[in-house]
Amino acid sequence: MVLFGSSAELIFDINFIIQIVLIILLIVGYSQKRTWRYHGIIMAIATITMIVTVLLIMAPSLIAQLPVLLLFPTSPSSLITIVHVIFGLMAIAAGLTYTFRFLYYSATNKPLTCGTRTQMRIQFTIWILAFVLGLSFYVYVYFLP
Numbered sequence: 001m002v003l004f005g006s007s008a009e010l011i012f013d014i015n016f017i018i019q020i021v022l023i024i025l026l027i028v029g030y031s032q033k034r035t036w037r038y039h040g041i042i043m044a045i046a047t048i049t050m051i052v053t054v055l056l057i058m059a060p061s062l063i064a065q066l067p068v069l070l071l072f073p074t075s076p077s078s079l080i081t082i083v084h085v086i087f088g089l090m091a092i093a094a095g096l097t098y099t100f101r102f103l104y105y106s107a108t109n110k111p112l113t114c115g116t117r118t119q120m121r122i123q124f125t126i127w128i129l130a131f132v133l134g135l136s137f138y139v140y141v142y143f144l145p
């Protein structure tokens with residue numbers, strides 16, 4: 001049950017595809033210059049979808065991997081996973097902050113100044129890094145052996 005000829009279970013191939021779609025959505029939402037409402041809606045959808053995939057797919061996989069992480073914490077796959085999780089949690093924390101601000105300001109008709117340009121650039125970079133590390137995990141664990 002594999003999509004790319006890797007040894008990954010189907011659910012991880014599906015997760016991989018979802019994360020690629022989210023990165024495309026992230027770039028579209030980041031680069032569009034129409035209105036902040038349009039930008040906010042795209043980013044809120046991407047953030048919430050990303051969190052759902054973490055809760056349903058990646059967190060359970062992390063829990064299943066815990067014994068391996070504890071036994072071999074310095075193996076390449078463990079190190080990739082640990083750094084991936086750190087960047088992923090940072091992306092969730094910042095994404096949730098901006099999403100809540102966006103929803104609150106929208107509901108109360110306040111200006112949609114959810115974050116500064118620098119904060120948005122940092123969040124974009126963190127998300128891309130989390131993705132690149134997830135991609136590295138996927139290639140290292142499912143393609144290289």
Ligand code: HEM
Binds near residue numbers: 013
């Ligand atoms: C912006 C946030 C994140 C992005 C873009 C992202 C992206 C990815 C990608 C592309 C993969 C490879 C596909 C796969 O193996 O399923 C992956 C795997 C994984 N991610 Fe994330 N991830 C994020 C957040 C997180 C968080 C917060 C956690 C911890 C709870 C996490 C834990 C994992 C684990 C354990 C795997 C390996 C799954 C497996 O066994 O194959 N990720 N991630």
